[in-house]
Amino acid sequence: MPVITKIAVQKNNLDRYSIFVDYGKGEEYAFSVDEDVLIKFNLKKGMELDDFSLTEINFQDDIRKAYNLGIHYLSRKMRTETEVRDYLKTKEVDEPIIQEVIHKLYEYQFLNDPEFAGAYVRTQMNTSEKGTDLIKRELREKGVSSTTIENALMEYTLTKQLENAKQLCDKYIQKYKKDSERILKQKLEQLLLRKGHPHQVISLALEEVAFEKEEDEEMAALRHQAEKAHRKFSNFTGFEYNQKMKQTLYRKGFSIDMIERYLNEREDY
Structure with missing residues (x-):
């Protein structure tokens, strides 16, 4: 049965100790342990180590090393239990040891x-x-x-949700001001959906936010879109030109009446 002949603190890690034993052929290095494991098993010179003791010591030391990894990971910011488990798996820590580490982290309130x-x-x-x-x-x-x-x-109240949704709409209304009112509303709805706002909040926000345009603002937006469309269809004339312009502007969300008015104005020039 091996006997501990020397215990020495490691030069590069003062929290770990090298254990030397004599297997009957002279002193040799056997393993290292964390300071907590050293104290827990009361390891000292002259102590005999049977197979069961060695297995338990190594198991507890593996837990301690994994626990230290977990503490270091948590020191950067708060994490969930699943995040800690996944991190320890990337470090090739065995599942039984991970379970012990998670238990200790909860016990000392590092996980919540x-x-x-x-x-x-x-x-x-x-x-x-x-x-x-x-x-x-x-x-x-x-x-x-x-x-x-x-x-x-529950802390994110409907009032706060609505406030945030309206602020988001107000922020982007200027960005989309050259779109038609219908397209502007669609873009705001899509934006709020992408940001994860529920349909109820979106509906309430769009009822309260000032995205509706005055007629002259809507016509200014139409003219902006029409100029781009005109450059695309400038090689067409007459009926074919008008139809392409109408189709394009209608898809952009402008009313037929407003499109007709714009095209009539264009013909007068």
């Missing part, structure tokens, strides 16, 4: 999915353009349970 979800919702709600549907999807991808997500999203 409800707290993570709440903080994530507050951050996205106050600093991003995201709606609840997108936030929900992102939390699911991070492995947060549906119940935890729903509880966290």
